[in-house]
Amino acid sequence: MDWNPADGTGPVHVPLGHVVANEKWRGSQLAQEMQGKIKLIFEDGATLADFYLSSRSCILYITEADLVAGNSYRKRLVRVRNSSTLQGIVVVEKTGMSEQYFPAVQKFTVLDLGMVLLPVASQREASCLIVQLVQEQAREPSRNPFLRKRRSVLSEASLVRTVQQIPGVGRVKAPLLLQRFSSIQRLSNASTQELEPVVGQAAAQHIHAFFTQLR
């Protein structure tokens, strides 16, 4: 249906709300569990990934058997990693049997390749996870709570707090100093003589020393 380069990293067309699955998953438990909730399109041929959530993001599924068999899964991961258009999410079966291989997979996937890795205990768990990934991708990014901006605190209150960290300056002197010198930068350049009328002689010396003392 689409142009595919020989290595299978070319764009795959994924209709909205669908998942394009590699032909090899037809009839599997994973595919059956997903089919109840989302529409699967099976694609034959040289596709690199196991599932395509969109034309830009795909899932590479590492089974328990893949893990036990050795490092052959790595080649596939690297090819997706090297394709400029495709973001790969690696889902790995972490079971009692494959558990011992998990740290090595994680190190390779996340720390060496910088890809996303999600462990699942079974194909059933994987199907739930993939369905949620599809639903999440269809949503507005602003629905993501971690992407929301925090309300910023007014700078005036923080400035007072910052000036209060100067030895000898408390909640009374801090606003006075800021009112007179208007910014931290100007305050840092004030001479003892300029500071004296605002806070008195002793505090003026402390403040001046605090700013100019070489560390």
Added chain:
Amino acid sequence: DQEVSSGSGPHCSKLCLANKLSASRLPQDERKPCILVDSHEITSGLEVISSLRSTHGFHVEVCPLNVCDYIVSNRMVVERRSRSDMQNTVNKSKFVEQIQCLKSMFERICVIVEKDREKPGDTSRIFRRTKSYDSLLISLIGAGIRILFSSCQEETADLLKELCLVEQRKNAGIHIPVLLNSKHCEALPFYLSIPNISYITALNMGHQFPSVKKMANSSPEEISMYAQVTHQKAEEICRYIHYVFDIQMLPSDLNQERLKSDA
């Protein structure tokens, strides 16, 4: 050669001096990697700390980080969470708030999800994967936050080590002696009070700027270089330093207090 850190005393300042001297001479890989740990981890993650120190030979510095668990580089923070904590929906809003706070301070965030310790015979802790757990993971991924999975504290230490080494290779490693002398200590709370500044950034400032006055008169380029922050962050700091104070804008409770003291 395990070090007694987190304390102070004469031998610490000697060590600090030695670090300072060696930092300029030794090539990067010969230096002991450094990691900052929040003091609450002494109770909740003692094995992580001891494993980092004894097994991996790290310089572990316990600091009052307050908002986060581990700082592994100039730009990266690591949060250690138990899997049951991640499962528990009651904690979600608190967790979201914390991550948002970390996002305002750090360029890179990593969450290590650690398996809870199992007590023999305790079946209440059997892990049942929930939809909200999956959705939390997916949201974290969507926000560009890295997730690592660990089965125990030792493995968490190993992951922290790896993260630290990756960051060092990318030239973001922590290179300053964390133990500062008393003059540095005086400036540290001042730098820490700048909004959205991480502990390591404040430490870098305390160590790299010859005086606070010099810092306050620096350009964004200089701040970016000395404090080891992005240009954007340096500009944010600069804006704060130059921000013109308006007493009218002060929240009323603070302002009222001042008026009272005037009267």
